[in-house]
Amino acid sequence: MSSLPESADYVVVGAGSAGCALAARLSEDPGVRVVLLEAGGRATNPWLHVPIGYAKTMYHPVLSWNLQTEPEPELEGRRINWPRWRVLGGSSAINGLLYVRGQHEDFDHWRQLGCTGWSAADVLPFFRKAEDQQRGADEWHGTGGPLAVSDLVPRSPLTEAFIAAGQEIGLPRNDDFNGASQEGVGPFQVTARAGWRCSAATAYLRPARGRRNLVVVTGAAAERILLEGRRATGIQFRHGGALRSIRAAREVILCGGAIASPRLMLLSGIGPAAELKEAGIEPAHDLPDVGRNLQDHFQARMVFRCSRPGTLNAQMATLLGRIGIGAQFAFNRTGPLTISAGVAGLFARVLPESASPDTQFHFIPFSADKPGGGLHPFSGFTISTCQLRPESRGNITLRGADPTLPAVIRANYLSAELDRRCTVEGLKLIRRVAETKAMREWIEAEYFPGPDWQGDDGLLAHARRAGTTIFHPTSTCRMGGDPGAVVDPELRVNGIAGLRVADASIMPTVVSGNTNAACIMIGEKAAAMIRASAQARQAA
Incomplete structure (x- = not known):
């Protein structure tokens, strides 16, 4: 782009799941100008479009911010990798x-x-509006939306064995975790179309790229919200080595996620006044909860040696196997290259007091020492447990006033007793699944953590030494109806006119599952609210 616009009606910061949906929907009105700022680049790396490409791109030196938490007190002082991604x-x-x-x-x-x-009931229409459901429309699902949602096919005998094992321990078969009930065991659906990943950029920005009223600026790292008194008027950002600014005639909307959105507010003087002063920033608006209430899903994994060659480890172990995998994808868009980070799942109540599923389990037909790491040299598979509604709370703060410094991340995993109990009971349930008739014929041995780790204390110790994030940080700009909330139910920042937040950070509590679908819904709903608000002002 030879020149950058100096102003727009709406300036959206962050082209992630919510930001892509929001910017595209706002630009459907030809009478408004929308600029979308993204610190990362365009999705030119081919692995960004192949479903299993996450294994190649998760810790990429350019595509990932490669952040880390501070040493976690309950995880043996380990720093947990929080990659977070910078790309459309x-x-x-x-x-x-x-x-x-x-x-x-x-x-x-x-x-x-x-x-x-x-x-x-309020959010369901926006989930349905976003969705292009392969199975067709019904009361829970929509068709014709931007986001492709499809089945993973075919399912392997090992995957079917896991589903059968879940039924064997008493869970209902559930082929739609997004339908009437989440509880049960069954296959996951994925955001893919015809074997290709369908990201929010593919779903929303690609169809909108011909609109003259939507300008997408990549390589634009936001550094400060421009304020005139208690009103947001634009964004200062760095682009091509130069410091630039853009004015927002109507609103600035932050869509940077649970780390970047509160960080930008803090850098702009919006947040806890005492902490801002300590960081060398003059407070513009004392809003104590900015960066607080951080929640994330914590996962602990178990790896099993497989007694049969029906895993990706075994297929990738030989040249002929790798050629076959490539051919499957090249000619049919099927096979292991279309595998998601979980081909089947299980939602269960592992604590007796839970009224709905409190834990999510992912079944993955391969194994590695860590997410995104190289595959084990033996045939193996992974089952992970992830507590859905953690009580532990962390925070995001600044290292100083320099906008190039990464945020300070404290997740405080397992700091709540409930979280420790839930994690231990989840690991116990994995072993129950492994001991079923359906799974026994597939399992040679438990490889990780192994039989030496027994009892509640042993399993908790395993979680402390090896547990990690499942990459779902939320709630650092929480929404609420109280004066202490960062944003109100219209997603307007309390006390600052012309500024909204629309991303995972606004969730009052983390959703019970993966966060991408909910973030896209937030973008859809935010766009509808903003357009309705603008129409009301015009009518008045």
Whole structure:
């Protein structure tokens, strides 16, 4: 782009899951000008479009910010890698592709917390509007939307054995975790079309790229929200080595996610006044909860040696196997290259007091020492447990006033007793699944953590030494109906006119499942609210 616009009606910061949806929907009105700023680049790396490409791109030196938490007190002082991604599409361009919305109870709870208009019934139309469901439309799903949602086919005998094992321990078969109920065991659906990843950029920006009123600026690292008193008027950003600014005639909308959005607000003087002064920033607006209330899903894995060659490890072990995998994808868009980060799942209540599933399990037909790492030299598979509604809370703060410094991330994993109990019980359930008749014929031995790690204390020790994030940070600009909330139910920042936030950071509580689908819904709903607000002002 030879020149950058100096102003727009709406300036959207961050082209992730929510930002792509929001910017594209706002630009459907030809009477408004929309500029979308993204710190990363365009999705030119071919692995961004191949579903299993997340294994190649997760810790990429250019595509990932490669952040880390501070030493985690409950995880033996380990720093946990938080890659977070910088490319058009954001996390949706590199994530595990799973399409999981969360539970109806999640959104009804949001409404109970004062988030008017965010109940399950309120958000369902926006999930349906976004969706192009391969199975067709029904009361829960939509067709014709930008986001492709499809089945993983064919399913391997090993995957079917896992599903049968879940039924063997008493769970219902569930082929739609986004339907009437989430509980049960069954196959995941993915954000893919005809074997290719469907990121938010593919879904929303690609169809909108011919619109003259939508300008997408890549390589634009936002450094500060421009303020005139208590009103946001634009964004200062670095582009091509130069410091630039763009004015927003109507609104600035932050869509940077649970780390970048609160970080930009703090750098702009919006946040806890005492902390801002300590970081060398003059407070512009004292808003204590900015960066607080951080939540993330914590996962612990178990790896099993497989007694048969039906895993990706075995297929990748030989040249002939690798050639076959490539041919499957090249000619049919099927096979291991279309595998998501979980081909089947299980949602269960592992704590007796839980009224709905409190834990999600991912079944993956391959194994490695860490997510994104090289495959083990033996035939193996992985089952992970992930607590859905953690009580532990962390925070995002600044290292100083320099906008090039990464944020300070404290997740505080396993700091709540409930979280420790849930994680241990989840690991126990994995072993119950492994001991079923359906799975025994596939398992040679438990490889990781292995038989030496027994009892509640042993399993908790395993989680402390090896557990990690499943990449779902949320809630650092929480929405609420109370004065202490960062944003109100219209996603307007309390006390600052012309500024909204629309991304995972606004979730009052993390959804019970993968966060990508909910973030896209937030982008869709935010666009509808903003357009309705603009129409109301014009009518007045």
